[in-house]
Amino acid sequence: xxxxxxxxxxxxxxxxxxxxxxxxxxxxxxxxxxxxxxxxxxxxxxxxxxxxxxxxxxxxxxxxxxxxxxxxxxxxxxxxxxxxxxxxxxxxxxxxxxxxxxxxxxxxxxxxxxxxxxxxxxxxxxxxxxxxxxxxxxxxxxxxxxxxxxxxxxxxxxxxxxxxxxxxxxxxxxxxxxxxxxxxxxxxxxxxxxxxxxxxxxxxxxxxxxxxxxxxxxxxxxxxxxxxxxxxxxxxxxxxxxxxxxxxxxxxxxxxxxxxxxxxxxxxxxxxxxxxxxxxxx
Amino acid sequence: xxxxxxxxxxxxxxxxxxxxxxxxxxxxxxxxxxxxxxxxxxxxxxxxxxxxxxxxxxxxxxxxxxxxxxxxxxxxxxxxxxxxxxxxxxxxxxxxxxxxxxxxxxxxxxxxxxxxxxxxxxxxxxxxxxxxxxxxxxxxxxxxxxxxxxxxxxxxxxxxxxxxxxxxxxxxxxxxxxxxxxxxxxxxxxxxxxxxxxxxxxxxxxxxxxxxxxxxxxxxxxxxxxxxxxxxxxxxxxxxxxxxxxxxxxxxxxxxxxxxxxxxxxxxxxxxxxxxxxxxxxxxxxxxxxxxxxxxxx
Numbered sequence: 112x113x114x115x116x117x118x119x120x121x122x123x124x125x126x127x128x129x130x131x132x133x134x135x136x137x138x139x140x141x142x143x144x145x146x147x148x149x150x151x152x153x154x155x156x157x158x159x160x161x162x163x164x165x166x167x168x169x170x171x172x173x174x175x176x177x178x179x180x181x182x183x184x185x186x187x188x189x190x191x192x193x194x195x196x197x198x199x200x201x202x203x204x205x206x207x208x209x210x211x212x213x214x215x216x217x218x219x220x221x222x223x224x225x226x227x228x229x230x231x232x233x234x235x236x237x238x239x240x241x242x243x244x245x246x247x248x249x250x251x252x253x254x255x256x257x258x259x260x261x262x263x264x265x266x267x268x269x270x271x272x273x274x275x276x277x278x279x280x281x282x283x284x285x286x287x288x289x290x291x292x293x294x295x296x297x298x299x300x301x302x303x304x305x306x307x308x309x310x311x312x313x314x315x316x317x318x319x320x321x322x323x324x325x326x327x328x329x330x331x332x333x334x335x336x337x338x339x340x341x342x343x344x345x346x347x348x349x350x351x352x353x354x355x356x357x358x359x360x361x362x363x364x365x366x367x368x369x370x371x372x373x374x375x376x377x378x379x380x381x382x383x384x385x386x387x388x389x390x391x392x393x
Numbered sequence: 394x395x396x397x398x399x400x401x402x403x404x405x406x407x408x409x410x411x412x413x414x415x416x417x418x419x420x421x422x423x424x425x426x427x428x429x430x431x432x433x434x435x436x437x438x439x440x441x442x443x444x445x446x447x448x449x450x451x452x453x454x455x456x457x458x459x460x461x462x463x464x465x466x467x468x469x470x471x472x473x474x475x476x477x478x479x480x481x482x483x484x485x486x487x488x489x490x491x492x493x494x495x496x497x498x499x500x501x502x503x504x505x506x507x508x509x510x511x512x513x514x515x516x517x518x519x520x521x522x523x524x525x526x527x528x529x530x531x532x533x534x535x536x537x538x539x540x541x542x543x544x545x546x547x548x549x550x551x552x553x554x555x556x557x558x559x560x561x562x563x564x565x566x567x568x569x570x571x572x573x574x575x576x577x578x579x580x581x582x583x584x585x586x587x588x589x590x591x592x593x594x595x596x597x598x599x600x601x602x603x604x605x606x607x608x609x610x611x612x613x614x615x616x617x618x619x620x621x622x623x624x625x626x627x628x629x630x631x632x633x634x635x636x637x638x639x640x641x642x643x644x645x646x647x648x649x650x651x652x653x654x655x656x657x658x659x660x661x662x663x664x665x666x667x668x669x670x671x672x673x674x675x676x677x678x679x680x681x682x683x684x685x686x687x688x689x690x691x
Binding site: 131134136161208209240366371 | 407408410411415417421424425426428430432436441490493497498501505512516518521522523526531533534535536539621624625627628629656657665666668669680681683687
């Protein structure tokens with residue numbers, strides 16, 4: 112009797128405790144294996160398509176980083192993404208102010224339109240955007256591409272910025288007005304510093320998604336010397352054909368690192384974002 | 394007191410000031426976002442082309458683009474492909490795997506949970522073009538998948554040629570599951586422990602608790618997640634384009650790839666716009682559904 116009871120208990124324990132760990136570990140392994148290949152191949156002098164222990168070298172990274180075309184594509188990507196995220200923060204921050212502070216008749220419909228726009232697939236508008244750029248003679252321009260990317264990121268950014276601004280107490284601003292500050296000064300000197308976590312969140316996520324965006328610059332930019340890293344990496348597929356997988360892996364890794372770093376940073380700001388609402392207490 | 398101060402802060406015309414604050418975003422949104430959306434409705438009825446005479450003299454052609462679309466067998470294949478891709482990679486793959494992950498990760502040790510979470514999130518934060526490359530290497534003829542088959546004494550498989558749709562579906566599950574996992578982790582975190590415990594005391598088995606307690610309680614999250622991943626997956630271009638190019642043949646040609654091929658490879662911008670109008674309409678319907686589900690307070 113006792114052994115049977117033990118066995119049932121053990122079975123129960125096994126089902127409830129061990130199985131979930133096994134399943135999760137298996138899923139974890141399946142998720143990491145494809146990624147391991149890039150990391151190994153990047154450090155492999157004679158990388159193949161298959162995962163294997165590398166013949167350790169940093170040669171792949173050196174040749175990627177010393178290549179002028181690659182340097183330029185990283186700089187283009189940086190210009191595009193940094194420019195876009197700064198613009199997005201400024202424009203969305205300005206838009207969020209009246210939406211957060213004033214009672215406006217058109218606020219509800221406006222916010223609904225914004226919310227609606229956040230969920231539309233960007234892919235669907237790329238052909239008309241191209242047509243518009245063609246009509247305006249705006250093609251092949253990094254600035255034009257940046258402005259389009261800014262507009263496409265605005266709905267989400269305005270929404271987030273408004274939420275962050277709602278949690279900055281209006282009393283702090285009123286105190287500043289009392290001391291003779293203008294609305295503009297109040298926004299700049301009181302609200303903006305308190306919104307830093309929100310600003311960083313928007314900036315980081317805008318930068319990361321822009322940095323990873325292939326389709327938009329692929330359609331809007333033609334000159335090879337203007338292409339950002341997200342597009343020039345695709346040219347590798349054809350350029351090196353079936354030979355230099357190590358270099359392609361090294362490029363992928365170098366290109367992925369900024370996005371990953373920013374997402375890690377962003378998560379911290381995301382959770383800190385709402386912790387300053389106690390500013391008026393005490 | 395407070396009222397008096399805010400009055401002095403709010404002197405001047407609130408509407409004029411709001412207008413000025415909102416002006417830059419309005420200009421950008423109208424010019425680069427809503428403008429193109431409205432233009433879709435116009436260009437879809439023209440013969441605009443990338444090169445040649447029609448690139449300068451745009452002519453109104455009525456429903457010609459749509460009639461040729463509806464008589465094009467490739468269009469129907471791409472609709473079917475889009476549905477298959479959507480159902481298997483997003484609704485079944487990402488959603489169910491994401492839910493299983495979130496469910497199993499509850500009550501596991503903190504460090505274990507974190508490790509698994511990071512591994513799944515790695516697929517999510519990897520840029521789409523790199524995701525394509527990663528899976529190109531995995532399913533390539535000399536890739537990891539075939540190496541593993543070799544260890545097992547099996548013959549290699551030309552994955553990307555024989556099972557291209559399976560490859561893009563797996564790649565998209567790898568890339569997108571983290572999103573559903575995060576949504577369900579948050580949703581499960583909001584399910585009160587007491588209700589589950591009460592069900593347990595009443596003798597409900599694990600399955601019963603899942604079906605009768607947990608799932609009904611997070612129904613809202615399931616629906617919003619479903620709409621969101623549908624919208625995301627509907628727009629997937631880079632992953633498929635770089636991994637298979639829509640091929641072999643038209644085996645993985647989804648609507649965005651079909652749109653791209655017609656507009657930029659076959660130079661039929663008007664036709665391409667007609668396809669993007671279809672995509673846009675599906676997106677608009679899903680977005681309206683999403684807003685309905687959200688019941689946000691503004």
